[in-house]
Amino acid sequence: MGNWLIRNATIVTMDDGRRVLTDTDLLIEGNEIKSLHPSGTGPSELPEDRVIDGSGLVAIPGFVNSHTHCAMTLLRGYADDMPLMPWLQERIWPVEMKLSEEDVYWGTLLGIAEMIRAGVTCFNDMYHYFEAAARAAIDAGMRAVVSGVLLAFLPDADERLDRAIEFARDWKERGDGLVVTMLGPHAPYTVPDHFLQRVVEGAKSAEVGIHIHVSETAGEVADSQRDFGQTPVERLDRLGVLDATPVAAAHCVHLSDGDIETLAAKRVGICHCPGSNMKLASGAAPIPKLLAADAVVGIGTDGPASNNNLDMMEEVRLSALLHKLQSGDPTAVPAWRALEMGTRGSARALGIGDRVGQIKPGMKADIALIDFRRPHLFPRHDVISHLVYAARAGDVHTVFINGRPVMLNRELQTLDEPRIFREVTDRLERLT
């Protein structure tokens, strides 16, 4: 892995001091950020091919995509602008029934290529064939939190749960620590109490967290009240799900004030997916209230079949825009808060805030360098404002994950894009 020096960059640290350092050198040693120095005072003995000229570039902690179903790249644009149930029943599920493990592997690689190009250095995935997703992440040098999706109505649900627990135990920290595992019960409304209790026990025994969809639609909350006399959050709390560490709760759109208190008190990671929630007309999550309650809030893209990309810059921008509109307050979710949610906040939501999400010595070197030598990022009155309100994924120049350069000057280093395109094309002939 060796050492790398990024010279003369602007560094958005995302640390407690919210520091933005200009003219700074950043030294990577092994898989970690070793040190930061005023330009020219850092180490100079590195060979030229290990030094990156950071002039005009802005380094940020890589984006952490806190909720997705990555292999659904295969179904990007396959059906849009439809109500949820016909979309699922007539279009998505029939294709998903035919998916093989290798289809998921290649679909995941396609999504990882897209994410690396967009400065995303970690994703939290819930899908079928979890081993394939973990394998794809390791092969790409991508950090990933992986959980298999658990749906109680499947005929082999119990067997799948056993395999998921085994996977969670065995694959934890594989790939030089790139892979983190969780259990992925799909949602309160697809998993009954007794099954959720088995998931809680399994997570405890494997010492892993839980990734679950929570209160995405108003209908789901109404059904829960009708069937259980509780909101989904209240029910998950009763069943001990919220005591797992960590819990990554995707969406959390329709919450009562009591739900917000509970989620904040239990340090549940909220995975806010504004683009998907808008596209599917699910609603707007109460992010300003959650932030005011000091909840742990991250940002995710949701799957590319319902987004339709894995672009965290877009989601960060939407997070800043949407809640201004919803609250009628142009000061709601200011730029820094939005960027923090998409990086450090997401890392905390996934229980890995101690290793990624900030640029400071001792953290894993997960870094995206953004090219600011572009007319839409000029003049540079405010770097944070530009990252949130003006930049786009195509501005990402270079990406490190775990100290390894996975993209240098827009060239992917670990993935063979033409091969991925060919594999996906061939597989879709059978699937669609």
Added chain:
Amino acid sequence: MGNWLIRNATIVTMDDGRRVLTDTDLLIEGNEIKSLHPSGTGPSELPEDRVIDGSGLVAIPGFVNSHTHCAMTLLRGYADDMPLMPWLQERIWPVEMKLSEEDVYWGTLLGIAEMIRAGVTCFNDMYHYFEAAARAAIDAGMRAVVSGVLLAFLPDADERLDRAIEFARDWKERGDGLVVTMLGPHAPYTVPDHFLQRVVEGAKSAEVGIHIHVSETAGEVADSQRDFGQTPVERLDRLGVLDATPVAAAHCVHLSDGDIETLAAKRVGICHCPGSNMKLASGAAPIPKLLAADAVVGIGTDGPASNNNLDMMEEVRLSALLHKLQSGDPTAVPAWRALEMGTRGSARALGIGDRVGQIKPGMKADIALIDFRRPHLFPRHDVISHLVYAARAGDVHTVFINGRPVMLNRELQTLDEPRIFREVTDRLERLT
């Protein structure tokens, strides 16, 4: 100018048949689209350096930015996340007071560089020093609708109006037809009745349209009801403003059902700016209702100080997402409708729908080629869906305006970007 052949592209025609043509050759002759042919059956006698390999590229009518204040690039990110009045009074206006004509020229060029890179081929501008904006557009080879901003409270308001009328008459169709002129009374609340009547007369005599902000905030509508007993739309209608041809009405966020009827009946061009309306917490325009009433609806970015970019792809996507959320209906504003609003709809809103906004023989050759050989635009289940829900401005590969290539394979052909950066930097030292 000469001829150009784009060979073997996919063409989104945006014509009445909503046709998407694959494997098609497109011939440009002079400043017009001459013909479309199935690949290989088109003319073959063009020299090699006049042929563009369109394999993997998708041609769309260039985006038309129906409302902006382009030179406000100078103030991009200068102040954000603030309530409107302190933002204007404490931050924006003090700098604008110091602007010179040459500052506006270079700020406009910066914005044009950004827009060309983002596939925008025409913009509708309202700002100080209108001649500078028109000059910048002609120098860049950019299509522009230009109106000087008219504020009745300025001490020399009458003189400015006279100059604006003169400009509108003299500059019309300059630059081989690139420049279209209008009069730009800022908004109903900054221009009293007698002044608006003079604008209407001036527009009539110069045979130009009117560009104006309308009903952007709830407060503006309430004030109008209090002061005039009419909504801003009703008042503009009473004063004859809506009888100008065309009228480009920016924002139109807060409309009564009667306003919607009036705007549709008068064929007023609605310039929808979702990003700005969200960022400034102004509200969500009733776009589904306007479309149902068969109103003329386009899309704009608003100025880059309140957006903070000139990225029409982002605004098109927001238009598709925002109204699904607002209506609770995931089928609202489907992808095609959104893309149509950002191209053909905007062109119609500016009264130039007869010359741009579609790819068909006889139209001016304003074309953006989008590079689909990207992981986030793969697989290609649906080109329109990808353009609206997955693409980003950085995917724009080549741009023609009025038959002239202004960007080839991401290289600007008419603008010197480093010079623009230098000029803007130097000017900001005095301004900020």
